[in-house]
Amino acid sequence: MTFSGEPATSLGLLLLAVCCQAASGLPLLLSRGSSLAQRAGVALMVTASVAGCAGALGAVFFPVTGTWLLPAGLPFGGLEMGVDALSALFLLPIFIVTGCCAVYGAGYWPVARHPEHGGKLAFFLGLLSAALTVVLVARSTMLFLMGWEVMALAAYFALTTEDEKHEVREAGVLYLITAHLGALALFATFSLLNAATGAYLFPAPGSLSAAGPMATAIFLTALFGFGMKAGVMPLHIWLPSAHANAPSHVSAILSGVVLKTGIYGMMRVFCAFADPPLWWGALVLVLGCISAVLGVAYAIGQHDLKRLLAYHSIENIGIILMGIGMALIGANQGWEALVALGVAGALLHVVNHALFKALLFLSAGSVIHATGTREIDLLGGVARRLPRTALFFLVGAVAICGLPPLNGFVSELMIYLGAFNSIEAAVGLGPSLPALAAPVLALVGGLAVACFVKVYGVVFLGAPRAAEHEAGHEAGAGMLVPMGVLAACCALIGLAPGGLVPVLNGALRGYGATPELQQGIASLVPFGWISIIGAGLILLLALLWVFFARGATRLPVPVAPTWGCGYLRPTPRMQYTASSFGAILVGWFALLLRPERHREEVRGLFPGRASHESHLPETVLEKGYLPFLEYLFEKAQPVRRLQHGKLNIYIFYTFVTLVLLLAITSGQ
Structure with a gap:
C-alpha cells in the first residue's frame, strides 16, 4: 500500500472499522449456535461503529487531501481510497445505524432460537456493513464497483435469511435482478467517465463540462443506475417486497443506509459537472416530486406494517431528490444560495431519514416480535403491553412527518427555504421549477401525518383485533437501548441543529460549493430559532401534561362499558x-x-355472510x-x-x- 499526499488517521480508523465489520460474522460461523459467539460479533460491530464515527468526524474537522493507493496489478490501475467531508456525512449514519442494528439483532434474532439462520445472518450483515464503508471511501471507480457488487450480494443473502419461505425467495430474486441491472448501468457510467477523463477515478467537483452527448449519457446512466438502488419511482419495484420480507434490523439497514448509497453516487457524479443544463435539475426535481407523492399515497393503502414503512422510504428519497434537483437548477442559474440550501437540505435529510426510518423499522420489529404478525388489521392495543416501543414508534412517526421539534422538520425546512428563495429570484418557467417543491412538500407532509395517525391508532391504540396476536411482553433491553439511541439522535438534531453546521459546511466543500457558501449556511437557515421553538414546544407540552395529569387525579374514575353505537354486543371488528x-x-x-x-354483498331476506376486502x-x-x-x-x-x-x-x-x-x- 502506498500513500498519495498526507496519510490520514481518519482513513486508518475507517479501514479498521471495515476489518471489524467484515470479521463480525466469523465467531458464529466458527461456533454455530453459541450465544457467546453472537455477543463477540456484536462487540466487533460496536467497535467498528465507534472507530468509524471517530474517523468520519476526523475527516470533517481535520480534513486532509491524502489518499491510500493499493496496487492491484489490474488493467484499470490501483485501488485508491480516501475520505472527504461528503463521504464522512454519509458514513456517520452508516456506523450509527449498523451498530444499533447489530445490538438489536442479538435480542430480536437470538442464535439460540434461530441456530439454522444465525451464522448466515451475522456473516452477511457484517459483510454488508463493510461493503457500505468501502463504497463510501472508494476513490477509484473500480474499487467502488467491487464494493457495490459485494454490497448487493451481501444484502441479498441477509434479506433472504428465511429462504424457506416462498415470498422471501421471490423478494430476493427481484432485488438481485434489479441490483444487477443498476450495476450494468454503472459500468456504462464509469466507462464513459474514463473516456471523458482518461482515468478510472471519480472526477473532482466542477472539473467536467456538461455540454455534449457524452455528458448527457453519463448523467442518464448514473441517474438510472443509482436511482435503481435508491428506489426512485418508477425504479423502486424491488424495494417494498425486500423491506417487508427481510428481518426487521436488516430492513432498517436496507432502508436507512443502503438506499443512501444511490444518493451518494448521484451527488458524487453530478457535482463533477460545472455547468449542468436546466433540464438535468428539472428531471431530478420532477422525479423527486413523483416519488414523494406516490410513495406516501401507496403507503396509506398498505395493510402490511413493514411494507407501509418501505413506501415511506420512497417518499423520503423523493424529498432528497427534490433538494438535489433544486441544487442542479441553482448551479445552472448561478444561484449559490439555492445550491447551498438544496445540497445541505438533501444531505441533512439523508442523515435524518437514516435515523428515524431505522427507529421505525426497529420499533415495528419489536411489535412483530411480540405479536407474531405484521398485518395491521390483526393488531390493536399494542401500547398497553409495549409502552416503550409505542413511545419510540411515536418519536419516529413525528420525525418522519416533518413535525417539530424533531429532526425531520429541520431538513424539510431547508428545502422549503430553497423553494421560497427560488420564487424571489426566478424569471421564466424553467428557473421557477424549484418553487414546485413547496406545495409538494406540504401535500406530502399532510398525507404522511394522515398515514401515521392511521398506523399508530390502529396498531397501538384501541383493542386487540385477534386473540392469537395480542401483544406479548415488552422487548428486552438489548432491543430497547438501540431504539433509545436512535430516538435521542432524532431529538438532538431537532433541538440543536446548529451543531451540524460544521458537518454541512464540510459536505458543501466536498460537493464543490464556493468558499463563501461553505461558511454561509448558518446565515441561510435560522438554526437558533429552530432550537428556541423546539425547546418552547417541549416545555409547553410538558406543562399541558402536568396540568391535565393533576386535574385527572381530582376527578372520579367511573367504570363503564364502551359505548357501542347502538349495538348490544360491540366487538373489536367494529374499530377502524x-x-x-x-x-x-x-x-x-x-x-x-x-x-x-x-365484495360479497348482502342479499335476500335472510342474508348470509357478507364481506369487503x-x-x-x-x-x-x-x-x-x-x-x-x-x-x-x-x-x-x-x-x-x-x-x-x-x-x-x-x-x-x-x-x-x-x-x-x-x-x-x-x-x-
Missing part, C-alpha cells in the same frame, strides 16, 4: 381498520394506484413491467433457440464475438 381509515385518501389517487376491491397492487410492477417482460419473452422465442445447453457451442459464440470486436477495434 387500515383500509377503512385510508379509503378516502386512496380514492383520491385511485387513477394511479388502481386499488382492487372484492381491498388490496393495493404494486401497480408499476404488476401493470407495467411484468406485462412488458411477458411480451418480450414471447417475441424472443427465436433468439432463445441459440441456447443449446452445449459448452462447445457457447465457446464458439465467444470466439465469434471476440473476432468481431477485434475487427471493429482494429479498423478504428
